[in-house]
Amino acid sequence: MTATLDTPAATESKPTFESLNPANGDVVGVHPIASKAEVDAAVARAHEAAEWWGGLSFADREEYLLTWRSVITRRIAQLAQLSHLETGKPQGDAQLEIVMAIDHIAWAAKHAKKILGPQKVKSGLLMANQASTVEYKSLGVVGVIGPWNYPVFTPVGSIGYALAAGNAVVFKPSEYTPGVGQWLADTFTEVVGGRPVFQVVTGLGETGNALCTSAVNKLAFTGSGATGKKVMAACAQNLTPVIIEAGGKDSMIIDQDADITKAAEAALWGGMSNAGQTCIGTERVYVHEKVFDKFVAEISEQAKVLKAEPGGLIGPITMPSQIGIIKSHIDDAIAKGATVVTGGSDAVGERFVQPTILTNVPENSTEITEETFGPTLAINPVKSMEEAIELTNATRYGLAGAVFAKKNGVDIARRVRSGMTSVNSVVAFAGVPALPFGGVGDSGFGRIHGPDGLKEFTYAKAITRQRMKPLMMLTSFARDAKTDKNVATMITMMHGGKKTLK
Template sequence: MTDAQAPEITGTNPLAPAPAGARTAADVVTPELVAQLTKGVAGSGRTANHTPFTGEKLADLPESTPEDVTGAFERARAAQAVWARVPVRQRAAVLLRFHDLVLERQAEVLDLIQLETGKARLHAHEEVQAVAVAARHYGRKAPAYLRAKRHTGAIPTLTKVTELRHPRGVVGQIVPWNYPFELSVGDALPALVAGNAVVMKPDTESCLTALWARDLLIEAGLPADVLQAVIGVGPVIGPEVVKHGDYVSFTGSTRTGREVATVAADRLVGVSLELGGKNAMLVLEDADIEKAAAGAVRACFSSAGQLCVSIERLYVHESVADAFLDRFAARTRAMRLGSALAYGADMGSLVSGHQLETVKRHVEDAVDKGARIVAGGVARPDIGPYFYEPTVLEGVTDAMTLCCEETFGPVVSVYRFKTLDEVVDRANATSYGLNSSVWTGNARLGRETAARLRTGTVNINEGYASAYGSVQSPMGGMKDSGLGRRHGSEGILKYTEAQTVAHQRLLPMAPSLGMDDAKYAAFMSRSLRLMKAFRFR
């Protein structure tokens, strides 16, 4: 498309207030719903959560104590011993029923996700998609991932070797606020189908969504005690979950991830950590500029930029930078902000005052030091207390906080580059390594560039959804972005212990048939040479 053909997109167009008669928080979060979802959640104290759309309280909730966490693990351990004996195909059938229930009743969870996180409904639906795909994948593939595997033994025909997979026991799971459906039950599904129990600690502000997922899994046939939930302040309850878990799954900040890893290491239990990111998108000189601009909007501003895999750094080849920036800025200014429990908004709210202050601090620091706002840069209290316009800046330098520190908001900095080697080096020049994106019209060049980027996932001509949605393949971070992977075989086998069973038949692994030590050593040496010659592995 030429410049003359490019559509003109101008003006910020926030959504109008929700029409009269639209669903409200009170319509969705009823006392009856809260009672149903918190059933079985132990807590002697009381706490509450709030909706970012207005800042108002959503629900009164039980608050768990450290003793409640201990009790949850005790119940989970008793239930896990029974659950592990259920044939894997029956466990997988629970996931497939859950898949169907999620799609049938998605309107319920979409309302909860929006109310608890403030995100637009289409962005909430990304969570529905991700959970459904994970449930289908592990519901179909878990029996194959977990089946006993035959291996070549030390002496072929004489040594029969089988690899078994056993559940670890009870998995401690700590869930962040930003993707409360996908990062709670989506991560729990492979652990559960592998025969583990899970004690889940969702963030208090988005726990209703996670509890709804638990309730639906129980409806799908999961024994209630196999998936426990505890609610409480992270620094109080989180360490208790780590202290009791036979394996720990954590998604959150790099700083807290290090603390989780330290405690787990002291106990010699495994961890899976998905941590922060400062993800880069590369627009090469042969990229389709219109598609790249539209893709950048999705990549930078989905869930108001509050996801670990979103793009915060945009590198554009100097030959197309002006054309790209014009189109990207126009699309950004045209985004509609809104809080209605309905489709139509392009972006929702930040989750809290803390997130809003971080965004404002990063933008103000950059502007004070010479950066230029291309689009946005303004809070929108007229729409809701934590709304902030999607923001594009140019002229960001290393001296600015925005350059290297994760913002976790709807803010992206744009940089120009000349050569491919230069941009690869700049994209890799970060302590993070979670996700990246390459836009090009040359598929081979895209794959070659992707292989040079030090991130756990790379998307070609998409921002993050292609790699994340490909659940047969591993997803996770390099460097300070984490340890371990979700999805695929790694995403389920991490919740298991491997056991090798070797059955020796006919002859021992020792001198026999009248051989002395020297003859046995000579016999084994000849055997090893023959095994290499016959290409035994």
């Protein structure tokens, strides 16, 4: 929704939009719609701030980031309440994602020097006279476009790591959670004495497009695959590199020796928490046929306590347009022969969707092929783990997943085509700061978190320093035939031996 602020001078009025509480429609806040000129101005300020921020030592940046971490920690209840109001998620769930974000900020701050600072590398025999090093330099200004479903944890995976790597950041939060984004930027700005190292530009799609076409040095996007393609096209105008974290259709595989009670608990959380609005959540479950009935009975029993309602364990659907998509997927599955265990078509309300569990869902239904992003689970039996892996991988997505098995869990996980997999737990990898986070296929590319995430916001700088005269001068027009012969002999000795193929 757009509105106009009432000001004495109508010519000075500025377009705004409202963030609404999805549980009841109440206005949470009113925020400006940043124009292309305003976005460009913010990026220009960021480039100036990057000169200061990038010029600091790793230790100085670490101190600032750890102070920011402490500020967020002390005010966690305030931020959780704001997230609760803008997303509708339970306050406990809002706090959980903030807790994880705090841990990631601390990890990035403490490990940046070791991962990005100068490191010696071996020069090899040909260049034995050279001392070689590699280091990772900040890019300058990183643009971040964040999602509404995890408005703290997800963008901080880019923002915190980009800052730790020495970049300034301009963040465009989702129009559904602008207040959370502004809160994060405001608290960081307090820590750095008002310098515009981390700024927020609020607005709708046009503001996001303006950030893509601005003078940022890299852009990190989290959202739908369709929007990700638009982001890539816009960024291509300036050859701006991108990180894309798009959707998923993640599965959980349950072998016959799995702990069925724990597997059901994990599947229920993975599918229903945050009202199913989790890109790395569980949407498909493949269960060995020998324990299928037992699993369905167990998860059905556990699901009885779940209800989507104000103040309940499951909140509302944050984005109103998603309601129709969720219902269409449920209806399509039922029309094609799926069995309703709980929920169903009438589970979809105006703001809330009740937990829906379907079994024997046809593999060609949208409940299996498309991202639902709602509190639904499609549970199907499989004859073997081979079949489970084949069905899991029969998707254009490849973000995450989970495996429950006592004996072969890790072996199964390695064969799943995804960026991340948890064994005997769900989404555990997201809470490990040292692990990379990202997908393959239509789930995107690039990584946040861990050493890979720090390096994503840098460029590699290679340096050689001649420490003594070379035995053979190869890079000179004075090189003679004897030198050519000697180097040919040496390379033959090094690499010309026969290798027996096995």
